[in-house]
Amino acid sequence: MHLSDRVTGGVLMVLGAAAAIAGSRLPAVPGQEVGPAAFPLLIGSGLVLCGALIAFGIGRSFEVPEEEEAPPGPSSSPWRPGGPRALVPPALLLFYVLAADRLGFLLTGAVMVFVAALALGARPRLAVPMAIVAPLLVHLAFYKLLRVPLPEGLLAAPW
Amino acid sequence: MMDFLEAVRLVAAPDVLIAIFASAVYGLVVGSLPGLSATMATALLVPVTFWLSPIAAVATIITASAMAIFSGDIPGCLLRIPGTPASAAYTDEAYALTRKGQAELALGAGLWFSAIGGIVGTLSLVLMAPLLAEMALSFSTFEYFWLAFLGLMCATLVARSSPIKAIASMLLGLLVSCIGMENPAGTPRFTFGIPDLLGGIEPIPALVGVFAVSEVMRAMVTPEPPPLPRRKFGSILANQWMLTKKYQWPMWRGNVIGIIIGVLPGAGADMAAWVSYAMSKRFSKEPEKFGTGHPEGLVEAGASNNASLASGWVPSLLFGIPGDTITAIAIGVLYMKGLNPGPTLFTERASSMYALYLIFILANIIMIPLGIVMIRLAASVLRAPRAAVMPVIMLLCAVGAFATGSNLFSVLLVGVFGCLGFVMERNGYPVAALVLGIVMGTMVEQNFITSLIKSDGDILPFFERPVSGVLAAMTFGALLWPLGIWIWNRMQRRRMAAGDATG
Structure with missing residues (x-):
């Protein structure tokens, strides 16, 4: 997700302004000059300033030259059309949040590993055994040894 | 002396020794896999430390991080892909040595000087920490x-990108730390009516997201590294003693630079390696050999990045201010284990501190035999396809985040921070500054507001006390530093242009 400095700077400005305004509306502690509002107000204003500097390209001239040489290597090859694939991991984490209690850890984990392995270009020959073995091992380590209460759901582990 | 014997007893406990060995193997493997950094190795260890004794918990973090920083050299040397960012500075040099048929020399230098750097760094921790602790006892808000x-x-200063973007990242982190009701007034802020946000954003899910999930996301869009050709290695430590004698000065300079950069908050092993490598080239008698497979830079930078690891614990233990991203995680573990950072740690829990020093020394000594084994097995370990490693990492992120609070909201946070970290890194915003902001936000605000209340809203007392005056001057120096660099760069460029014109 390579965005121009104008976009990221603008987002920071909006965010900073929102934080400063929302912060200044926080109720003050009676009898004290500085309360919960002071810090968000300060940070918000700082963000607005930084955002503006970045958006108008002032920060660019500060940039150390060696940094500018770096991008061509990694940025030319990885930006294949498969860009949205980067969203697979967070989407799978969201899936975990929604499904873990109902399906149980083993099934949810298997789906996550399978989909992620395929997205990384694995053949089903690798992805299927991975999806079976990895959640079992993680479950064994975390449930049995570390006693994390992983949800059982539809399929309970044999231990 | 009693404290020291007690410390030996603490470290010699079987659970601590097993923890050291297991985390050493874990650190070596994770560090050697490209894309898995030492910070990520540490972040994924946190849920495991919940179930360990305090000393064993600290031991796993120390050992795993030291091993990971060394073993990041292995793929750098053999494949020209750094295993951790801390090895990136001298990857080209190490690979050039491998191409000249001297892979043993490059790997051995990485191992030998990593161990030396680690031990010298530990000695600096032993010497510096009690002295500073004495001073810190008189510190006020x-x-x-x-x-x-x-x-x-400092964190924004040393970031290798635009300082303005670094400051913006840091402010973003501070803003994140505002969420919740853990502020001096106890008012819920920016919770948007979500009860899970009342307690604030825990640093651990944020760290796991920024350092681990974003790395899995990056793996999705970058091509897979090539497989490692199998090769036979000769003796790995054969010529290291000769190198040590020949490059004594660069080695010590690397150690000292590493220690200084480690102590600076927010700047860690990767920065130490970059600075030391540049320094080595600048002061070398034969700078023209750099880049063609010359071990001098490896000696200096290899010692430097491991030295910075130990000295990074100085501000963390004394003030609760992380010296790098690894200690940012370690501080959370210290609090959890009742070893709250602060100057009194050195007087009241002296035996625990001695134990910590011993673990550092021990970890750097066992690094040598285990490192040799790892180098010999590297071809097999690096053969593990990324499509098999990354999905497991992601599953561990989910379970690890869940384990820190036993609620699913942390898993969601991990995903959100993964996206944030990914987007920020793509656009040149350093994530280390963000993390530091999140970890230190509460502390900054607490001390700022308490100081303001004490001084009745007056700014002057912030500068009046001698130590605070000096610290204030240093802070403003750090703020104005980028401006100085910028002017210096412009002048340099103008001089170069003039040189081109005449030459």
Whole structure:
């Protein structure tokens, strides 16, 4: 997700302004000059300033030259059309949040590993055994040894 | 002396020794896999430390991080892909040595000087920490405010990108730390009516997201590294003693630079390696050999990145201000285990501190035999396809985040911070500054507001006390530093242009 400095700077400005305004509306502690509002107000204003500097390209001239040489290597090859694939991991984490209690850890984990392995270009020959073995091992380590209460759901582990 | 014997007893406990060995193997493997950094190795260890004794918990973090920083050299040397960012500075040099048929020399230098750097760094921790602890006992909220602020500024200074973007990242982190009701007034802020946000954003899910999930996301869009050709290695430590004698000065310079950069809050092993490698080239008698497979830079930078690891614990243990991203995680573990950072740690829990020093020394000694084994097995370990490693990492992120609070909201946070970290890194915003902001936000605000209340809203007392005055001056120096660099760069460029014109 390579965005121009104008976009990221603008987002920071909006965010900073929102934080400063929302912060200044926080109720003050009676009898004290500085309360919960002071810090968000300060940070918000700082963000607005930084955002503006970045958006108008002032920060660019500060940039150390060696940094500018770096991008061509990694940025030319990885930006294949498969860009949205980067969203697979967070989407799978969201899936975990929604499904873990109902399906149980083993099934949810298997789906996550399978989909992620395929997205990384694995053949089903690798992805299927991975999806079976990895959640079992993680479950064994975390449930049995570390006693994390992983949800059982539809399929309970044999231990 | 009693404390020291007690410390030996603490470290010699079987659970601690097993923890050291297991985390050493874990650190070596994770560090050697490209894309898995030492910070990520540490972040994924946190849920495991819940179930360990305090000393064993600290031991796993120390050992795993030291091993990971060394073993990041292995793929750098053999494949020209750094295993961790800390090895990136001298990857080209190490690979050039491999192409000249001297892979043993490059790997051996990485191993031998990593161990030396680690031990020298530990000695600096042993010497520096008690001295500073004495001083820190007299610190008030004013000094702590400036220290924390200075720490944040240092983090933006050393980032290898635009300082304005670094400051913006840091402010973003501070803003994240505002969420919840853990502020001096106890008012819920920015919770948007979500009860899970009342307790604030825990640093651990944020760290796991920024350092681990974003790395899995990056793996999705970058091509897979090539497989490692199998090769036979000769003796790995054969010529290291000769190198040690020949490059004594660069080695010590690397150690000292590493220690200084480690102590600076927010700047860690990767920065130490970059600075030391550049320094080595500048002061070398034969700078023209750099880049063609010359071990001098490897000696200096290899020692430097491991030295910075130990000295990074100095501000963390004394003030609760992380010296790098690894200690940012370690501080959370210290609090959890009742070893709250602060100067009194060195007087009241002296035996635990001695135990910590011993673990550092021990970890750096076992690094040599285990490192040799790892180098010999590297071809097999690096053969593990990324499509098999990354999905497991992602599953561990989910379970690890869940384990820290036993609620699913942390898993969601991990995903959100993964996206944030990914987007920020793509656009040149350093994530280390963000993390530091999140970890230190509460501390900065607490000391800032308490100081303001104490001084009745007056700014002057912030500068009046001698130590706080000095710290304030240093902070403003750090703020104005980028401006100085910028002017210097412009002048340099103008001089180069003039040189081109005449030459």
